Amino acid sequence: MNIKSIEVWRQNLALSRPYTIAYHTTTEVENAFILIELENGMRGIGAACPMDYVTGETLEHTLAVLQSEPIKMLEGKPIERFQLYIKWFREAFAKYPAALAAFDMALHDAFCQTIGLSIVDFLGRRIKKMATSVTIGIKDVEGTLADAQEFVDGGFKILKVKLGQDLQMDIERLVKLRERFGYKIGIRVDPNQGYSYRDLLLFDALTESLQIELVEQPIKVADMSITSGLPADMRDQIAADESLLDARSAHKLLVPERSCGIFNIKLMKCGGIQGAQEIANVALSAGIDLMWGCNDESIVSITAALHVAFSQPHTKYIDLDGSFDLAQDVVSGGFVLEDGYMWPCDKPGLGVTIV
Incomplete structure (x- = not known):
């Protein structure tokens, strides 16, 4: 054809x-x-x-x-x-x-x-459904709790909290989230390169009891190699984001010692499904878990990320909330979202309908 x-x-x-x-x-x-x-x-x-x-x-x-x-x-x-x-x-x-x-x-x-x-079945489906995190931007404590309450009321089980402007405020926000919701929700954090190495050590010490699931790109890309000197359990929690662009940068994160335990793959960084598969292969050979992230994106590309994510046996986290806050889109369908869980529609291709 x-x-x-x-x-x-x-x-x-x-x-x-x-x-x-x-x-x-x-x-x-x-x-x-x-x-x-x-x-x-x-x-x-x-x-x-x-x-x-x-x-x-x-x-x-x-x-x-x-x-x-x-x-x-x-x-x-x-x-x-x-x-x-x-x-x-x-x-x-x-x-x-x-x-x-x-x-x-x-x-x-x-x-x-x-x-x-469907694309996921063409690639080889390994996962049926998974809970996605939903993102809270940098806000004061009151705004953070308000957003969290809305998300939890909507059925979401995992919150990803943006940090990186003020370490003291970051800790306070996380403590208040645990006080409000206990441990029935998962918490991930993303400082977006906002911490120094010293900040990262202090953050780890002060949040030890809060059961933070992962810390996404805590320090600047240029300083990422420093984290290879951290204890293995700390590195296991670090997800490389801005430091991970393609298979070549994936290899750099692993030598001479690995600097993280999670690769956050975004299709917009790696060039699509083929590029994502290359990074996933590097991760699989090195025992690195996969996280799948996004920007503010159409249902189209969010669905594409979901398909390739579910074709990888070492996908452990998805953070595919990028279309949730769009005021409009050019398609409908693509995936199902129910009580915080996502899975692709069982239709050929992406399974989207152009509107």
């Missing part, structure tokens, strides 16, 4: 709940979309939300890549060779992982529809 046409556009999805992390505040979100239509009328869709503060890729870069002549040249080509197309474009556009991710997932979606399989 040949590719009939390729359409690319940008869209502001807006946010119903702006939030703050250690180094910026987000009030709205624009995504780029690519739609690949086959001659039989089936359409595969991909979405990109570039992380310019991590990868240096802007939305303008993303759109330029997706609208480039090499992409248009795929019109008339057979969808069955989609994996080869992804390989070509990963080599040509290696500096633009979000664009690659959108291209990758759109091709997977279109191809899997032609064979009548």
